[in-house]
Amino acid sequence: MTTAAGTAVPLGRHVATVASIATITGRNLRRLLRVPTLLVFATVQPVLFVLLFTYAFSGAIHAPGTARYIDYLLPGIVVLAIGFGASQTGVAIAEDLTTGMIDRFRSLPITAAAVLAGRVAADALRNLFVVGLMIAAGAAIGFRFHAGPAAALAAVALAVAAGLAFSWLNLALGLAVRDPESAGLAGLFPVIILFFTSSALVPVATMPGWLQAFAKANPITVITDALRVLCLGGPTIRPAIEATAWIAALLAVTVPAAITGYRHATST
């Protein structure tokens, strides 16, 4: 049945997924510029991380094989900044759930993945900006790439790819816990634990033996080490494969979990 009122929607035509992802991405980028907390997470915090960690630890820690501690440090705190920033994604999706936005989106003729993918795409653009900002801040206090421009670009791409896994993880967490405050904590907690038990700040070899096994398998260690060889030089194939495998494994779990959570998400 069609009535005179139903003229504006192109009935029967498949509503393009790419266009709906782009629309959701646009919404999230606008929010990024307008919500003060989000803007701070994307600008002030990454720069503070670079400065604070560098000046707090550079006197105490001697990283193997690097002249300056910041060359060793920057890859790790890039991962930290991206991990922290992604917690805002869990908060945002839980907020959309409690305010009824998800109900509205779910009543529209778009696929479940479009709302989530649009969020992740906006996160990826933000992360590209954050990584650039951190490299610039790092460069101002002595950071340099030592392995050439191709490796430098690969490092940026790997950091953004790691961000995809963090974003999907936080979407799944936010849709599981369903309230913004819990979502923020649920997103930050694993990043904090994994960060301080990883190679991000200190070489794994300096840790006690019982911690080393965990630290070596820790995804933040694996991703940081791959970023480090891309920045500093050295054999890249194995670390890059390991990091990519970790990211792929995380996505293989978090993407279906987030989509399932979204399909069953309700505001009450």
Added chain:
Amino acid sequence: MADAAIVVEGLGKRFGPVLALDGVDLQLPAGSVLGLLGPNGAGKTTTVRILATLLKPDRGRARVAGFDVAEDPQAVRRRIGLSGQYAAVDPFLTGTENLVMIGRLYGLARRQARQRAGELTERLGLAGAAGRLVRTYSGGMRRRLDVAASLLAAPPVLFLDEPTTGLDPRGRLALWQVLSDLTAQGTSVLLTTQYIEEAERLAGTIVIIDHGQVIASGTPGQLRARAGGDRLDLQSPPGQDPRQLAAALAALGTGEPAIDEEAGRVVLPVADGPGILPEVAGRLAAAGLQVSGLALRRPTLEEAFLAFTGQPPGRIQPEASGSPAAGAQPARTARSPR
């Protein structure tokens, strides 16, 4: 069948121990308005959420705009607009940006989405605020923007879950006007409300539900007749026994008068509406009784429930009849002994 916008048969839904819907049947002819009336927790929102493809029913079937909500949800979504109980709009976008976003997600071209956004902000009295962040809107403005979003794609079937909650009288009138324009153009509307006046004003068919079951349904006129017509509301002056008022007028009623002795108030169901007033005045004068206030009005939702079920709303326990809840809350208006 071909002309039905909504057909619901035996819809059931359980949330853990709570039976939210217990075999609901509904029928909405295309181009008409159905008012789903009931107290909080009656199952109104659950019904809307199932029909808008947000929830899957445990049993029963529902077709919206000709498509089964469980089997072909995407086809249903292309043909519906939903305005839920909360204003689902993004506070960090402007009014126009919110509407254009929704339009784009319905698959409208950018220019078309902008044009619709402009039309709807105008129609819902938001034109002056369309360029402002929604964060600066009042609750009523957000609510109207939410309704505008549900109208964006000019859907043939519209769901409005308590659409006038939080609106001031002017916003309410504006929304009622928009709804009657829409139905004049052939849109089918299912709206939920807790207010009999609103259902009567807007809906051609009213379905009253409680505890997930349909209690009564029909046109406003049929239901009014079944609810015992209008209510004559009398206030006895201090020092005069309200039971005397009840006794003098009882013969005019279609049911027994309800007497609140403490408040000095008598409520009598009457059939004839204003036509009965001269008779009321005559009988009061003949009995030498005074009234300090007199009103003729529609029954409240509570009074209608009392008429249909013999109990106020929320008292019927389909699963556990005879539960202690029936005596737990003392009724404010005691029924007369005879």
